[in-house]
Amino acid sequence: MLTAPEAPVFQSVDEVQERFRRAGYIAGRRTATVVYLAARMERPILVEGPAGVGKTELAKTLADVSGRPLIRLQCYEGLDEGKALYEWQYAKQLLYTQLLRERIGELIADAPSLPEAVARIAGQEDAFFSFRFLSPRPLLAALLAERPVVLLVDEIDKAEPEFEAFLLEVLSDFQVSVPELGTLRARHIPLVVLTSNNARELGDGLKRRCLHLFIDFPSPAEELEIIRLKVPEISERLARAVVAAVQRVRALELRKPPSVSEALDWARSLVVLNAERLEPALVDATLSLLVKYEKDLERVRGALDRVLAE
C-alpha cells in the first residue's frame, strides 16, 4: 500500500538548483526544472545526451540531495525480466526440500492415495513460494524498499525493445505481478531516472511516459564553474585556459569529442603536474587524457596552436 504522501522533495526550481550545486553538480535551468517536475509529478526522467556529460551523475546527485538510497539497474543487450525484477532461488528451495524431506514424508505418510498426497503438498506451496526464496532484483527492490529510493536505469538503449515495453509497464503502474505471490504494489513511488546514449531510437510509449531531458555539452561558463567546483586546487587562469582549449577541441569534428568527465581528468592531471599555463609540450604529453582515439589525437596535435591560442 502507498503510505500517506510525505513532504515534497523540492519546493521550487531554485531550490533544486541550489541543493544540486551544494552537492557538487551544476544543474542548468532546464535540468533543474525537469528534476523538480519529476519529483512533483512522479514521472520518470529520460535523460539523453552525449557520453560523459553527467547523465548518470544526475541520478547519483539526486539520490544524494534527496537523501534517498540509489538503486541502479545497468542495462545491456540480453537483459531480461528475471535479471531486472526478481528470481526464485531454486537452489535454496531445493536445499530446503532436501533438509525437510522427513517432515514432508510425515506429511504425506498417511495419505491414502497419490492424488491426496499431491494435494497435501500443494497445500504447503506457500512455504516454498514466499519472499524467503525470492531474491529481488533492482526493479523489485526499488518498489518494495521501506523508504523512497532513486532508481537509476542506466543505458536503457542497450536493452532490447521487449525489455523496454516491460519496463514501461512497471513504470506506469508501479506494480508488478509475481504469479505465485500475486500483485506487488510499490510502497513508495521511486524517483526514476533513465539514461540513454541514443544507440537506438527508444519506443514512443516510454518517451510519452517520461519527462524528457536532453543534456548537451556545457557552455563555457558552465564548464568553468564545473571545473572550479570539482578541481578546487586549480588556478583561475589555468581553469580558463583549460575550458577554452576543451571547447575548441570539441569544435574540431572528432570521432569522440571530449566530455566533461574527460575535461575534468585533464584538469586534474594538469594540477598534479603543477602546470601554471598550457605549455604545448605539456599539453601534448597529457592529451591522451582528453582525446581517446588515435586519429583524433593526430588531429588535435595537428591543430594544437589553434587550440591553445590565447
Added chain:
Amino acid sequence: MDARLLEFIGELRRAELRISPSEAVDALLAAAEVGLDDRETFRAALAATLVKSARDQETFDRLFDLYFLDLRALDRGLRTALGPDDPGVQALLASLLDGDGPELDPLTAVLLTGEAPALEAAVRAEARRVGLERLAHALQLGVYARRVADGLDLAAVERDLAALLRWLEARGLDPGQLARVRSYLELRLEGLRRLIRRHLEREVERRAWRRGERLVAERLADTPLFALTADQVTEMKAVVARLARRIRDALALRQRRARRGRIDTRRTTRRSLAWGGVPMELVLRRRRRDRPKLVTICDVSDSVRNASRFMLQLVWSLQDCFSRVRSFVFVSEIAEVTEAFDAYPVERAIEWALRAASVDYHCRSDFGYAFSRFVASELDTLDRRTTVLVLGDARNNYNDPQAWALRMIRERVRGVIWLNPEGQWGWGVGDSVMPLYATACDVVRECRTVRQLAEVVDELAHRWWRPRR
C-alpha cells in the same frame, strides 16, 4: 492559459511533432506546476513534456518564441515606446478614472492603466475573431491591421481620449499639464497600434515558416539528385540521416529477433545438473549472428556525385549493422575508402571519398576498367555473406563494358545490387550500358530522388538482408 497552451500544442502538431493527448495533459500539469513567472523555466517544463526527441527541439524553440512572447520584454518595449513613465500624469488619470470622469470604453480604461498583457490579450482575441486564415503575406498586414483596429473600435477609443481631454480642460487643468496628458495619451494609442501590427507580423512569420518547412521536405524528396543546389544538399543531409536511423533500427531489431533458436540439448543438460537433472533452465542454441557484409562501389564522377554522397552517407550510418563494410569509389581508377569511414565523422569521410582519395576525379567514367581492377585485387575477399552494392549511371563513355567482371563478382557473393541515379528511360540509350550490366545483377533499381533512394534501401533492409530460415 490552458487554451493558449492547447493552441500551442496544436501548432506543434501541425509542425509534425507527434504529441499524444497524455503528453498534452502532462504539459498542462507541468505548466501549472512551475507557473509563468520565469520564462526559461516555463519553456523547460513544456520542452520536457512535449519534446521527446532532440531533433524536434529546434522546431519547438522557434514556435515557442513565436507563441509565448516574453511578456516582460514586451511590457518594457511598450513602456519605452511610450517614453519615460509619467507618474504625475498616471496619478492624475488614476484619480480621475475611479472618480466621476466621463464614461470610458473598457479598452480605453485598459489602455490608460497601460497593462501590456491585458492589451496583448485583447488584441489576440480580436485577431482571432477577425479570422486570420487568409493572412499569408506581409503585404496584407495593413488591411488586417485596420480590420483588427476596427474590430477593437479604436475610433471609439480615440473619441474617448478626445472627450477625456475636453473634460480635463473643462475642469480647469492648466495648459502645460494638458499638453503632457495629450502627448501621453497619443503615445499610448500609438503603442496599441504597434502592438496590433506586431501581433500580425508574428502571425505571418509563423504561417510562412510552417508552410515552408513542410514544403522543403516534400519538394526535396522528389527533386532529381543531380539538380540539387549546394544549399539543398545541406538540407538533404538531415533527411538522409533520419532515414538511415529508421533503417538501422529495423535492421537491429531483425538481428535481435534472429537470435532466438532451437534448444541446445548439450548445454541444457549440462545446466540441469545443478537441479539434479531437472531441466529448470532451457538454453537456446544461438543462431550464428547473421550480420551481412557489405561492399559498396560508388561512381563519384560529377554526373552522379550527389547520389553518391547520399549513398555514402547512408552506408556510413549503417556501418554497425554489418559485420564488415568496405567502400570503394571510382571514376575509372578504383580506390578503397573504407579507412576514412572507420576513422572520420560522416561529413569528413564523405568529403574525403568524394575528393581526396587516390582517384583521378577529372577523367571520364569507365565502369569496365573499374570492375576489372576490382576483380583483380579484391575477388578473393568476397564470400557468400557479402552483398555488393553498385551505384552508378552505367554511362561508360563508349569504353569496353567488361561485363564479365561483374559476372565474376556475382558468382562469388550473395548478390549484386545496382542503383542507378538516372531515369529508367535513359538506360541503354547513348553510351549507357545498363542493360548489359543488368543481366549480371540480382536487383536493379532506379534511384533518381532521395525518396526513391529511401524506398530502395528500405526494401533491401526488409527483404534482402532478412535472415534465411
